[in-house]
Amino acid sequence: MNSRDTSERMRLKLDRHSRTPFYRQIYQRFRDAIAQGILRPGERLPSSRSLASQLSTSRGTIDLAYSLLSVEGLVVSQGAAGTEVARAASSLKPPPKSPSAPKRRWDEPATEILACQPFQMGLPALDAFPRKLWSRLAIRHVRSIKVHELSAPSAAGYEPLREAVRSYLAVSRGILCSTEQVIITSGFQAALGMITRAFLKPDDEVWFEDPGYFMIRLGLEAAGAKLVPVPVDDEGLDVSAAMARSTRARFAYVTPSHQAPLGVALSSRRRLDLLSWATSADAWIIEDDYDSEFRYGSPPLPALKSLDEAGRVIYVGTFSKVLFPGLRLGYVVVPESQIDRLGRIYELLYRDRPIFNQAITADFMTEGHFARHIRRMRALYSERRAALAAALAEVFDGQMSVQLQAGGMHLLARVAGCKNDRDLVARAKARGLAPAALSPWVIEREDRQGLLLSFTNIPQEAAVAMAIRLKQAFDGE
Ligand SMILES: Cc1ncc(COP(=O)(O)O)c(C=O)c1O
DSSP states (O other): OOHHHHHHHHTOOOOTTOSSOHHHHHHHHHHHHHHTTSSOTTOBOOOHHHHHHHHTSOHHHHHHHHHHHHHTTSEEEOGGGOEEEOGGGGGOOOOOSSOOOOOOOTTSOOGGGTTSOTTOTTOOOGGGSOHHHHHHHHHHHHHTOOGGGGSOOOTTOOHHHHHHHHHHHHHHSOOOOOGGGEEEESSHHHHHHHHHHHHOOTTOEEEEEESOOHHHHHHHHHTTOEEEEEEEETTEEOHHHHHHHOSSOOEEEEOOSSOTTTOOOOOHHHHHHHHHHHHHHTOEEEEEOTTTTOBSSSOOOOOGGGGOTTSOEEEEEESTTTTOGGGOOEEEEOOGGGHHHHHHHHHHHOOOOOHHHHHHHHHHHHTTHHHHHHHHHHHHHHHHHHHHHHHHHHHHTTSEEEEOOSBOSEEEEEETTOSOHHHHHHHHHHTTOOOEESGGGOSSOTTOOOEEEEOTTSOGGGHHHHHHHHHHHHHTO
């Protein structure tokens, strides 16, 4: 059947005065035609090229409409043979208006990684992790466990891993330190526990980025800190605003490489101002370098710690973003003057990092897999990020603005007219999507609304479908 026959049967015409975008008009007409039996299961849809030329619109518009139908399982693409009405489409019923339990669709990850929902923050690309290679290294360790590995490891961590981290930090983050300064932790939160136990006294003031990661804010408060929210602008934490707000702060918590969640980098001027404040105030800077490797278009920025001549920066890194969060491993670079103090806390209170995972991670690093994995992920994220940003722009058609920062693992988006980002997130959640709202990260300016959308687990080819699902969830369709 040619495209003209089909569209005549369906009475397919575009209303050029309607506010409904063309792709939605086309989608809706096809949907109705399938529901009414005008188009039958197995029937071929016109090619996007011929339908586009017949309706005087672009091929992209037709592709978008077809993607939407495909997301609903109404049509299936047969590759070069075109797109046809799905066999199951005969049982088409209107989509439920109220939230219902999400069903797995073609564009969702396989069941084995359903722990990750589309747009979910904080996860690296789980589908791209070299699991076979990791398993091979793990098996090698199980088979050849050494006698010395049976005894308790050093409190500061497994020596070869500390050495691998030291060498990685020198090459990739510009941090020159000794292996003694590197303590292996079970992730950022554990590092925070160690730092606050060692240094924080009740009601000590802490400069905290606003907006900033609420889990860390809560962690600091649970440890007895009094938070001083400090605004973040295009240059990162506003150091002069911080000094005006609190002159007696003992700590500053910062994410200088890509501010969490705004994604901006702390400017050189502010880096120097922050370091000179810490030196003169005898205060500590906690540098959280959680996702610094993922910068697109330019090489990663050196860490703030690389400029720390006075030894005021406690540098905290994690393997959660570059490897996987289930590993529960991270590291701290302790100022030389504090090795004994922090090492002692670790020795007395934290013996929670079994050798096994540390040894696999050490091999992964020293055998060159780590650097290769980071390079691959940087390229993959760069593609996934661009694809998702383009898809959102196309599907939301001016109703969403996406801010592309130089790095990071998520997009920051603002939805036109949105007064309640938590409501949008709840609607998305009801459809099995997991964007995050910006407002819980904000301390003072609660009018700051937005969406945080991770792109790491959205393959390029699924970007349009995911953007459509998000829009449908917001529109309640
Ligand atoms: C700002 C920030 N820092 C650090 C982390 C890493 O935490 P962990 O090492 O405990 O997994 C996260 C995780 O989401 C984060 O968002």
